[in-house]
Amino acid sequence: MRLSAEEISFGYQAGKTVLENISFHIDSGEVVGLAGASGLGKSTLSKILAGYETPQQGRVLLDGKPIPARGFQPVQLVFQHPEKAVDPRWKMKKVLAESGQFPESELLEAMGIQPEWLERWPAELSGGELQRFCVLRALSEKTKFLIADEMTAMLDAITQAQIWHTVLNYVREHQMGLVVISHEQELLDKLCNRVVQLA
Numbered sequence: 213m214r215l216s217a218e219e220i221s222f223g224y225q226a227g228k229t230v231l232e233n234i235s236f237h238i239d240s241g242e243v244v245g246l247a248g249a250s251g252l253g254k255s256t257l258s259k260i261l262a263g264y265e266t267p268q269q270g271r272v273l274l275d276g277k278p279i280p281a282r283g284f285q286p287v288q289l290v291f292q293h294p295e296k297a298v299d300p301r302w303k304m305k306k307v308l309a310e311s312g313q314f315p316e317s318e319l320l321e322a323m324g325i326q327p328e329w330l331e332r333w334p335a336e337l338s339g340g341e342l343q344r345f346c347v348l349r350a351l352s353e354k355t356k357f358l359i360a361d362e363m364t365a366m367l368d369a370i371t372q373a374q375i376w377h378t379v380l381n382y383v384r385e386h387q388m389g390l391v392v393i394s395h396e397q398e399l400l401d402k403l404c405n406r407v408v409q410l411a
């Protein structure tokens with residue numbers, strides 16, 4: 213399966229182009245890094261790939277076809293700020309069930325989620341604890357591509373390593389594609405088959 217962005221142009225305001233004629237693709241089973249200086253539009257491209265923003269020109273295709281706007285989104289995005297990605301009025305067990313399936317206990321454990329956290333509200337967890345839920349929620353059986361936009365940037369090294377280890381295992385097992393956006397060259401070198409430089 214191939215996720216492709218073809219000749220994308222996008223601006224948030226008229227006359228101010230953030231992305232101009234950008235093309236990008238990733239195949240199932242690949243881990244692709246997306247790098248580039250701050251403000252070049254990496255997060256914007258990731259939102260377009262995941263269907264959060266619509267480009268003024270160009271298109272996003274999954275195996276050559278547009279991704280349906282309704283139903284489960286096969287391209288899942290996890291970004292840096294988990295507190296902005298969960299409903300504060302939902303307990304964590306409901307947040308996790310949002311993907312339509314509840315993860316198996318082995319996966320919860322591998323992600324370092326303690327069972328008692330399931331009964332808590334988002335505000336009762338640390339950023340790192342909350343991010344583990346956001347990552348896990350994105351790993352549905354129906355997810356074909358995961359886009360990790362500075363996904364572990366605010367976490368300590370041990371937590372980062374634990375999350376990436378679990379995600380990479382899952383991605384390999386399910387033959388998903390993974391896009392990694394990071395300012396850490398070392399992380400990109402370690403995780404990725406290839407790195408695309410946004411210029």
Ligand SMILES: Nc1ncnc2c1ncn2[C@@H]1O[C@H](COP(=O)(O)OP(=O)(O)OP(=O)(O)O)[C@@H](O)[C@H]1O
Pocket residue numbers: 224225230248249250251252253254255256257
């Ligand atoms: N919602 C928005 N409204 C208006 N402009 C925006 C919005 N979001 C981002 N921008 C602008 O679009 C440009 C690209 O931002 P984006 O976050 O995609 O870059 P980035 O490459 O991911 O940056 P960083 O590496 O700093 O995270 C920036 O100039 C930013 O100020």
